[in-house]
Amino acid sequence: MKRIIIQYGGTGDLALKKLYPAYQNLMEKQYSFSVLALGRRYTTREEFLLNSVSPSAPASFTDNLDYLYYDMADTDAVSILTKKLRSMIEGSDEVEFIYYLALQPSLYEDAIHQIKAIDASLDCLCTLTKKIVVEKPFGFDLESALRYNEILEKAFTDKEIFRVDHYLGKEFMQNLLLMRFHNDIIRRIWDNRTIESIQIIFDETHGVDQRLGFYEKIGVVRDTIQNHIMQIVTYLTMSEPASLSPEDISVEKEKVLRSISPVREFHMGRYESLGVNSGHVVQTPTYAALKLFVNTYYFADIPIYVRTGKMQKEAKSLIYIKFKNTTKEVMHDQSIAENGVIITIHPELTIDISMNLKMPNTSWKSKPVRFRFNQSETFGANTPEAYEQIVQKILIADKSLFPTMKEITESWRIVEPMLESDLVGEVYPIRTLPRFASQLAKDNHFTWFDETQIAKP
Ligand code: BG6
Numbered sequence: 357m358k359r360i361i362i363q364y365g366g367t368g369d370l371a372l373k374k375l376y377p378a379y380q381n382l383m384e385k386q387y388s389f390s391v392l393a394l395g396r397r398y399t400t401r402e403e404f405l406l407n408s409v410s411p412s413a414p415a416s417f418t419d420n421l422d423y424l425y426y427d428m429a430d431t432d433a434v435s436i437l438t439k440k441l442r443s444m445i446e447g448s449d450e451v452e453f454i455y456y457l458a459l460q461p462s463l464y465e466d467a468i469h470q471i472k473a474i475d476a477s478l479d480c481l482c483t484l485t486k487k488i489v490v491e492k493p494f495g496f497d498l499e500s501a502l503r504y505n506e507i508l509e510k511a512f513t514d515k516e517i518f519r520v521d522h523y524l525g526k527e528f529m530q531n532l533l534l535m536r537f538h539n540d541i542i543r544r545i546w547d548n549r550t551i552e553s554i555q556i557i558f559d560e561t562h563g564v565d566q567r568l569g570f571y572e573k574i575g576v577v578r579d580t581i582q583n584h585i586m587q588i589v590t591y592l593t594m595s596e597p598a599s600l601s602p603e604d605i606s607v608e609k610e611k612v613l614r615s616i617s618p619v620r621e622f623h624m625g626r627y628e629s630l631g632v633n634s635g636h637v638v639q640t641p642t643y644a645a646l647k648l649f650v651n652t653y654y655f656a657d658i659p660i661y662v663r664t665g666k667m668q669k670e671a672k673s674l675i676y677i678k679f680k681n682t683t684k685e686v687m688h689d690q691s692i693a694e695n696g697v698i699i700t701i702h703p704e705l706t707i708d709i710s711m712n713l714k715m716p717n718t719s720w721k722s723k724p725v726r727f728r729f730n731q732s733e734t735f736g737a738n739t740p741e742a743y744e745q746i747v748q749k750i751l752i753a754d755k756s757l758f759p760t761m762k763e764i765t766e767s768w769r770i771v772e773p774m775l776e777s778d779l780v781g782e783v784y785p786i787r788t789l790p791r792f793a794s795q796l797a798k799d800n801h802f803t804w805f806d807e808t809q810i811a812k813p
Contacts, residue, residue: 358448365458366393394426498768525742547654558664575640613766622646623792625782673702693724
């Protein structure tokens with residue numbers, strides 16, 4: 357079968373940084389497909405290759421990477437692309453087109469209409485199958501997401517649609533489910549009888565950089581909260597699915613999302629201007645801190661605190677599950693430290709469980725210690741990148757790592773108040789935690805997790 361990924365946004369940041377490396381790795385692993393990159397930045401394939409692909413990239417990849425100057429606004433756009441595709445599939449009996457939309461959400465509608473027109477005018481004598489892949493954020497808000505979806509579902513069947521959230525391709529996410537459901541000791545303590553609170557911290561050191569044009573229309577809520585963070589929340593709090601099939605998992609995820617009320621307690625802000633000459637004055641929120649609850653029987657009353665955003669001092673991605681600490685009351689010893697599970701995603705994947713153990717040569721003095729799992733030490737460092745897993749699943753038509761439209765709809769509903777509020781908020785100096793994040797902690801009587809809080813392993 358001749359399989360072609362038609363890459364919309366083919367010279368964009370996502371394609372260059374994440375998708376092409378994933379395509380290259382998969383081609384090296386003998387997955388058979390070619391890529392047609394669409395873009396406006398370069399006129400010829402030579403120019404595109406020169407500027408977009410490392411000179412050391414193997415021929416197994418570059419031989420299968422083509423480029424077409426493509427302006428969606430051009431009146432001839434459809435016929436130009438149809439002609440190119442016709443030439444690429446000439447002589448093939450069986451063809452699959454994978455339309456990959458790595459575009460601003462506002463361009464989805466046009467792109468889907470064009471794809472329908474291409475389909476209609478292709479006149480292929482071959483057996484033609486198709487898939488469509490849409491990147492997050494799916495839509496701009498609840499209303500536009502529903503509208504895009506209507507158009508999408510008119511042109512494609514559910515089996516053919518892949519809505520991407522690359523966090524589902526991450527090893528730590530899949531590990532969360534296994535850790536929770538394949539260990540009786542964890543399963544038994546993972547609810548509101550034992551857990552006091554959950555923190556999700558995703559601090560990034562970089563700014564919006566070359567993505568300013570894209571990010572400016574998006575902001576932190578659409579960029580990471582409506583999708584990545586909501587997906588993490590579902591993996592942390594869903595009930596055990598009947599099986600690990602995509603359908604059974606999404607039934608449980610949808611239940612979680614439906615139980616979450618629209619976020620009411622939140623703050624947002626943007627980092628200070630880096631100067632007019634930097635081309636870098638962001639006019640949209642780049643950091644947010646919020647609190648939400650999952651109102652299911654087992655998780656009601658556990659506050660989930662989230663903070664995430666750009667231009668922080670330290671890249672820190674972690675989930676901290678803090679357990680209740682009734683022991684210190686029972687033992688009349690306020691110095692007994694809390695127990696917790698710390699899942700660190702960045703800089704490397706580790707899972708720590710903290711416990712109190714006796715300090716030698718003391719009379720009943722305890723000290724918190726950590727038991728650590730380090731993924732690369734245990735299993736080696738070569739886990740595939742999230743996008744490689746995502747693309748591989750698309751190629752083999754396995755929908756297990758893709759959020760459903762119901763999940764996406766519920767997630768938009770949850771963040772809607774954040775989208776409606778003042779769009780810019782507080783301006784924070786770069787490399788500092790915005791004041792509003794500390795304020796959220798103060799208002800709720802907790803402290804954001806930091807390494808010094810619980811003894812290092
Ligand atoms: C992307 C966002 O989806 O996720 C980026 O658009 C963010 O702004 C990125 O930096 C984080 O993903 P990762 O894989 O680097 O954790």
